[in-house]
Amino acid sequence: MATDKSAPLYHPETLAIRAGRETSPYGEHSQGLFLTSSFTFDTAAEAAALFLGEQEGYTYSRFTNPTVDAFQQRLAAMEGGERAIAAASGMAAIQAVMMACLKAGDHIVASQSLFGSTTNLFIGTLAKFGIDTTFVDGGDLEAWQQARRPETRLFYLETPSNPLTDVFDIKAIADIAHQGEVLLVVDNCFCSPALQQPLALGADLVVHSATKYLDGHGRVLGGAVVGRSELIEPIYLHVRSAGPTLSAFNAWVLLSGLETLHLRMEKQCANALELAAWLESHPAVERVYYPGLPSHPQHALALAQQKAGGAVVSFVVKGGREAAWRVVDSVQLISRTANLGDVKSTITHPASTTHARITPEARANAGIVEGLLRVAVGLEHVDDLKRDLLHGFVA
Numbered sequence: 001m002a003t004d005k006s007a008p009l010y011h012p013e014t015l016a017i018r019a020g021r022e023t024s025p026y027g028e029h030s031q032g033l034f035l036t037s038s039f040t041f042d043t044a045a046e047a048a049a050l051f052l053g054e055q056e057g058y059t060y061s062r063f064t065n066p067t068v069d070a071f072q073q074r075l076a077a078m079e080g081g082e083r084a085i086a087a088a089s090g091m092a093a094i095q096a097v098m099m100a101c102l103k104a105g106d107h108i109v110a111s112q113s114l115f116g117s118t119t120n121l122f123i124g125t126l127a128k129f130g131i132d133t134t135f136v137d138g139g140d141l142e143a144w145q146q147a148r149r150p151e152t153r154l155f156y157l158e159t160p161s162n163p164l165t166d167v168f169d170i171k172a173i174a175d176i177a178h179q180g181e182v183l184l185v186v187d188n189c190f191c192s193p194a195l196q197q198p199l200a201l202g203a204d205l206v207v208h209s210a211t212k213y214l215d216g217h218g219r220v221l222g223g224a225v226v227g228r229s230e231l232i233e234p235i236y237l238h239v240r241s242a243g244p245t246l247s248a249f250n251a252w253v254l255l256s257g258l259e260t261l262h263l264r265m266e267k268q269c270a271n272a273l274e275l276a277a278w279l280e281s282h283p284a285v286e287r288v289y290y291p292g293l294p295s296h297p298q299h300a301l302a303l304a305q306q307k308a309g310g311a312v313v314s315f316v317v318k319g320g321r322e323a324a325w326r327v328v329d330s331v332q333l334i335s336r337t338a339n340l341g342d343v344k345s346t347i348t349h350p351a352s353t354t355h356a357r358i359t360p361e362a363r364a365n366a367g368i369v370e371g372l373l374r375v376a377v378g379l380e381h382v383d384d385l386k387r388d389l390l391h392g393f394v395a
């Protein structure tokens with residue numbers, strides 16, 4: 001069945017539920033799950049036409065599957081992009097971008113506030129293949145400008161950053177990238193398309209860890225890249241030959257996740273804002289990092305670029321590691337886990353977990369102090385979250 005080509009006329013909430021819907025000849029109303037590795041052909045000639053791309057259809061699930069297609073089309077519509085390609089995880093998506101867009105001798109400029117595995121991909125794997133990365137303070141526009149070389153092909157950033165929720169100016173950085181032939185890639189994991197659409201602000205490609213807010217329930221790993229068709233085509237070809245493919249089952253789970261994305265984000269952001277304001281007024285707390293608070297250094301930029309402050313709140317408790325660990329160990333409701341994007345709230349001590357393997361100096365430079373805690377706020381009643389945190393506060 002054809003996808004509704006008038007989809008862009010609809011509001012984002014509608015696209016999240018309707019875009020990319022495909023119905024088999026049975027006419028099922030829910031999304032069909034096509035758990036099949038391959039598809040059969042009526043004739044040898046049909047097989048030949050399908051493999052040559054002369055005829056549209058499905059051949060083999062490493063690169064064509066109706067359930068994965070539905071997820072790709074829906075996410076592309078939600079990000080305002082022409083085309084999306086799904087991948088097995090967020091890291092598989094990011095890796096596919098690098099493999100498809102870069103070659104030995106190319107150069108990347110990246111914000112220094114990145115997901116740890118992304119940094120490791122740049123300084124480990126890519127460096128090994130002759131692709132060099134310069135890390136800059138993402139908020140310093142001059143630094144992006146100065147780090148660019150003739151061989152720079154790609155700018156890379158995440159906004160808001162993890163865990164301190166720094167907000168970077170996508171449009172301004174896109175403008176700098178586009179003074180040359182540089183692609184701007186934005187990891188939109190923390191906001192999701194419900195809050196921020198980097199392509200509309202000038203980014204060339206958006207990458208996602210679908211594992212987080214797109215699923216929203218901490219069930220499956222998944223990833224995706226969205227952008228213009230001509231940029232997605234080589235990434236698709238890479239996924240087709242290298243195989244970091246999203247499974248049909250995971251795509252099916254993610255499709256149902258997308259249906260509630262807007263509702264979840266709206267409520268989780270409201271909870272986060274209320275929790276952040278309460279934390280800011282609590283005597284046990286030294287400092288709160290949340291883009292939705294007027295005290296956040298990029299509050300105005302966040303309001304211009306995002307629909308809300310997001311659902312991640314970081315804060316520093318007085319008393320260093322001992323006080324921070326007391327909070328982590330005292331919670332009875334909030335989950336002690338490093339994941340985020342779930343409807344269940346989670347708490348992490350970044351200095352001893354996600355950021356433990358960098359040097360103490362690098363940690364200090366990044367502002368990851370011993371008293372810092374990160375809460376990814378979920379859908380529980382916010383009063384229950386406050387009461388839970390109070391178990392560990394001494395003040």
Ligand SMILES: *Cc1c(COP(=O)(O)O)cnc(C)c1O
Binds near residue numbers: 115158162187223
């Ligand atoms: C989790 C995460 C990733 C990696 O995604 P996986 O699905 O775990 O591979 C990339 N970027 C950000 C910002 C993340 O939070």
